[in-house]
Amino acid sequence: MIHTDQICKNVYFVGVNDRETRLFENLWPLDRGVSYNSYLIVDEKVALFDTVKNTKMDAFIKKIEGILGDREVDYLIINHMEPDHSGAIKDVRQRYPNVKIVGNSKTFGFIENFYGDLSPYHEVKDGDTLSLGKHELKFFMTPMVHWPETMMTYEMRQGILFSGDAFGGFGSLDGGIFDDEVNLEFYMDEIRRYYSNIVGKFGPMVQRAIKKLKDAQIPLHVIASTHGPVWRKDPSCIVNYYDRWSRAETEEGVVIVYGSMYGNTQKMADLMARRLSEKGITNIRIYDASKTHVSYIISDLWRFKGVLLGSCAYNTGLFPAMQTVVHKIENSQLKNRYLGIFGTASWSGGGVSSLKQFAENIKWDLVEDSVEAKSSPKAEDLEKCALIADALADKLIAERGEESAPC
Numbered sequence: 001m002i003h004t005d006q007i008c009k010n011v012y013f014v015g016v017n018d019r020e021t022r023l024f025e026n027l028w029p030l031d032r033g034v035s036y037n038s039y040l041i042v043d044e045k046v047a048l049f050d051t052v053k054n055t056k057m058d059a060f061i062k063k064i065e066g067i068l069g070d071r072e073v074d075y076l077i078i079n080h081m082e083p084d085h086s087g088a089i090k091d092v093r094q095r096y097p098n099v100k101i102v103g104n105s106k107t108f109g110f111i112e113n114f115y116g117d118l119s120p121y122h123e124v125k126d127g128d129t130l131s132l133g134k135h136e137l138k139f140f141m142t143p144m145v146h147w148p149e150t151m152m153t154y155e156m157r158q159g160i161l162f163s164g165d166a167f168g169g170f171g172s173l174d175g176g177i178f179d180d181e182v183n184l185e186f187y188m189d190e191i192r193r194y195y196s197n198i199v200g201k202f203g204p205m206v207q208r209a210i211k212k213l214k215d216a217q218i219p220l221h222v223i224a225s226t227h228g229p230v231w232r233k234d235p236s237c238i239v240n241y242y243d244r245w246s247r248a249e250t251e252e253g254v255v256i257v258y259g260s261m262y263g264n265t266q267k268m269a270d271l272m273a274r275r276l277s278e279k280g281i282t283n284i285r286i287y288d289a290s291k292t293h294v295s296y297i298i299s300d301l302w303r304f305k306g307v308l309l310g311s312c313a314y315n316t317g318l319f320p321a322m323q324t325v326v327h328k329i330e331n332s333q334l335k336n337r338y339l340g341i342f343g344t345a346s347w348s349g350g351g352v353s354s355l356k357q358f359a360e361n362i363k364w365d366l367v368e369d370s371v372e373a374k375s376s377p378k379a380e381d382l383e384k385c386a387l388i389a390d391a392l393a394d395k396l397i398a399e400r401g402e403e404s405a406p407c
């Protein structure tokens with residue numbers, strides 16, 4: 001049998017696609033699916049890197065058997081214990097009863113809590129190595145990318161980094177597995193949506209992990225994450241993207257998000273978008289918070305520096321769909337954005353005042369006084385909206401030329 005999913009000699013991709021699950025973590029839409037990536041090194045010893053979600057274990061075990069035949073798996077390396085990767089550990093142990101599970105001191109606590117006693121374990125610490133024969137593995141502890149036990153495993157002979165969630169993203173692998181086989185424009189959107197919603201909160205830890213890899217001065221010829229494409233043509237591309245996202249670096253552009261029951265707050269959003277365009281801003285994304293899932297909004301908020309948030313009042317408070325957006329932003333601890341606030345009050349206020357409170361909490365740069373129209377925007381309200389848009393455009397244009405392309 002010819003294995004077209006070899007990463008290099010004796011190193012195989014044994015991941016699976018999930019196009020059935022609607023919500024990742026039962027929260028985030030998987031409109032374009034997701035892959036759970038696992039890898040196999042066949043040497044004097046056989047090592048398997050992470051597993052897959054339990055709904056996919058049959059296909060997964062068959063893939064491994066297809067490569068190994070009668071051979072055993074000697075080591076199961078667990079870089080991350082979230083069940084989308086650890087879900088088939090018990091099945092691997094059942095199929096390969098002599099397999100030794102490799103992890104760090106935190107890994108085994110998660111295993112016991114999720115699946116019970118699966119010893120024997122082989123514990124590794126930061127910088128430890130493990131020989132498979134010709135291939136030697138080195139372990140890097142990278143806590144909180146994305147859980148406390150997360151680590152990365154580096155294969156020293158070929159320069160392959162098995163990076164866990166880091167450098168991964170949404171999107172099933174529909175034929176292409178490698179970065180040079182797929183349409184990266186599609187995947188970069190899905191990778192940013194994954195990063196911003198799943199890993200984004202842990203930006204400082206991502207920075208620490210990237211620094212640790214740089215300080216180790218290891219050549220990264222291949223980056224093999226647990227989700228999304230395997231990076232063999234340009235691994236530095238995805239490292240650069242994760243680096244810039246975790247430093248809250250942005251592109252020029254504005255995300256306008258509004259909650260509007262009867263279209264009055266929406267009118268203000270449209271006016272501001274037009275004004276931004278007239279001032280020369282070309283990246284403008286408008287989202288009705290009631291219609292678009294917050295994960296897509298968060299993804300664009302991670303990308304662009306300018307943010308305009310608008311809300312009508314709803315029962316003396318913020319419109320519920322906007323509440324979801326604001327809560328997710330606060331939870332993500334997204335930093336370093338320009339902000340403008342607009343909205344409407346009717347028999348009560350509460351929308352704009354809640355957004356102003358949010359602005360104080362998040363400490364973004366408020367570009368101009370907020371505007372709150374009574375029920376519907378009048379000429380003077382729209383003039384104030386234009387002032388917000390102008391101030392935001394001026395700030396963005398003043399920073400032109402400071403951005404650099406990640407790839």
Ligand code: FEO
Nearest residue numbers: 082084146165226
């Ligand atoms: Fe893909 Fe944190 O699991």
